[in-house]
Amino acid sequence: MRNPTKYESDTESDVTTALEAPEGADTSWPGQLPGTDPLPGRLDRWLASRGAELVAIRRHIHAHPEASHSEFETAALIARELTVAGLSPRLLPRGNGVICDIGEGPRTIAFRADIDSLPLHDLKEVPYRSTVDGQAHACGHDVHTTILLGLGMALAQLNDQGLLPGRVRLIFQPAEEAMPSGAPEVIAAGALKDVDAIYALHCYPQLPAGLVGVRSGPFTAAADAVEINLTGPGGHTARPHLTADLVYALGRVIVEVPALLSRRVDPRSGLSLVWGAVHAGQAFNAIPGAGVLRGTIRVLSREAWREAPELITRLIREVVAPTGAEADVNYTRGVPPVINDRMASAVIASAAGAALGPDRVVEAELSMGGEDFSFYLEHVPGAMIRLGTGRPGADVRHDLHRGDFDVDESCIAYGVRVMAHTALAALATGAF
Structure with a gap:
């Protein structure tokens, strides 16, 4: 017993x-x-x-x-x-x-x-x-x-x-x-x-x-993670034209990449990119030389999930390129x-x-x-x-x-x- x-x-x-x-x-x-x-x-x-x-x-x-x-x-x-x-x-x-x-x-x-x-x-x-x-x-x-x-x-x-x-x-x-x-x-x-x-x-x-x-x-939904590390020479906020403004670049990524996704992916797929963390700089008058942005990607379609890493990485690079910053994109597969x-x-x-x-x-x-x-x-x-x-x-x-x-x-x-x-x-x- x-x-x-x-x-x-x-x-x-x-x-x-x-x-x-x-x-x-x-x-x-x-x-x-x-x-x-x-x-x-x-x-x-x-x-x-x-x-x-x-x-x-x-x-x-x-x-x-x-x-x-x-x-x-x-x-x-x-x-x-x-x-x-x-x-x-x-x-x-x-x-x-x-x-x-x-x-x-x-x-x-x-x-x-x-x-x-x-x-x-x-x-x-x-x-x-x-x-x-x-x-x-x-x-x-x-x-x-x-x-x-x-x-x-x-x-x-x-x-x-x-x-x-x-x-x-x-x-x-x-x-x-x-x-x-x-x-x-x-x-x-x-x-x-x-x-x-x-x-x-x-x-x-x-x-x-x-x-x-x-x-x-x-x-x-599928759930993946993305981390973007931006780098540049840094500089004085009085002379942003002489450097790569990382805060500006991060802001563009935060706003433009999710907006672009809504025009590049079938809306019925339910794909969303939501940011959870952003870090850059400390001083109010210094453009930082490094910044990081983290977020999650969620999507209901298997097909859209399979295409998401390449598409999102490409859009991030396209948005960052005109700013002069360098982007290192780390896309982590989570679950379908x-x-x-x-x-x-x-x-x-x-x-x-x-x-x-x-x-x-x-x-x-x-x-x-x-x-x-x-x-x-x-x-x-x-x-x-x-x-x-x-x-x-x-x-x-x-x-x-x-x-x-x-x-x-x-x-x-x-x-x-x-x-x-x-x-x-x-x-x-x-x-x-």
């Missing part, structure tokens, strides 16, 4: 609302194998017996965040839990991520969770507050990880009973928050070998727990846009409706944020959804990437429920 004492939680009240099937949820499973019991009953019983433990695991991970590329203890915890569940997880080559298969069959459906934290201070006064100074799970990756663990535990039991009609692959990915991110490394390690489709979810505090947001097509597959979105929307009730599935808003789940979608069809994590009826929403971010922990059971239904639905369909 397992001993979960290291994750003991002092409360079960936070998750009781999610342990029973929500009102309106189906009590039968349309993709049910002949002769088997419906999934909802089995899943309800499993969540009732293990839901509080999942909350305790989430709190342990939340209290012990690990930075991008350094998620070694988190990966070890994941591997231990999956091993206890009777599975055979394998660590990534660097030991900071995990891949685990469940079951066998002609189709393989993958589910991915990111496991790294953010370089922020945890500002919450809760028992599970971060114990690592300057690191916090402020983007919900602890929740994503716990839900995927719960999915693995539940499906392992289903597989032991001969009720899993195919293979499910769990991918616990490091370094989602880094640039470059961890997804390409995970893919290179074979995470997508033989995979037919892939799914993921992301915490969304703007929706209350118990609701999910689904969207076909563009879901999040997440574009959800139509069929994959339909499958998870239907599964979420069966898991939670059709009135609890809403259309997700398009986001200009970046998400490296997009790298997986460059290889196989799939979809990401938004998981409601807000407290129903609460006026305050603890937003992502803030030091006070937290969730209504009932979202964990809701997430497991949706993903378990999705796994069986995706395995049952012949669309992939």
Whole structure:
């Protein structure tokens, strides 16, 4: 018998609302194998017996965040839990991520969770507050990880009973928050070998727990970074005609490059260049000899994203050239846009409706944020959804990437429920 004492939680009240099937949820499973019991009953019983433990695991991970590329203890915890569940997880080559298969069959459906934290201070006064100074799970990756663990535990039991009609692959990915991110490394390690489709979810505090947001097509934007270093001889502000006026040159780049992009790129691509930092000089009467400008590029179109580095670099040089300054442009690739597959979105929307009730599935808003789940979608069809994590009826929403971010922990059971239904639905369909 397992001993979960290291994750003991002092409360079960936070998750009781999610342990029973929500009102309106189906009590039968349309993709049910002949002769088997419906999934909802089995899943309800499993969540009732293990839901509080999942909350305790989430709190342990939340209290012990690990930075991008350094998620070694988190990966070890994941591997231990999956091993206890009777599975055979394998660590990534660097030991900071995990891949685990469940079951066998002609189709393989993958589910991915990111496991790294953010370089922020945890500002919450809760028992599970971060114990690592300057690191916090402020983007919900602890929740994503716990839900995927719960999915693995539940499906392992289903597989032991001969009720899993195919293979499910769990991918616990490091370094989602880094640039470059961890997804390409995970893919290179074979995470997508033989995979037919892939799914993921992301915490969304703007929706209350118990609701999910689904969207076909563009879901999040590509996100790149650019840094421009301008240099010149410097000089006196009384004689700008004798030097290269770097402040003027920076001003031209700030204003003209975004304006030119609006005339060089199809507006339907959603491309934007927004500056975040500019530094040049100190004295009020001295033209500086160096200046730096930094910004982010976001775009919804894969084609426009592929063309962006060459186009933006060329426009910067064209704008700077008449000023006499020298421009060194460093363009850093971030992530491509997440574009959800139509069929994959339909499958998870239907599964979420069966898991939670059709009135609890809403259309997700398009986001200009970046998400490296997009790298997986460059290889196989799939979809990401938004998981409601807000407290129903609460006026305050603890937003992502803030030091006070937290969730209504009932979202964990809701997430497991949706993903378990999705796994069986995706395995049952012949669309992939």
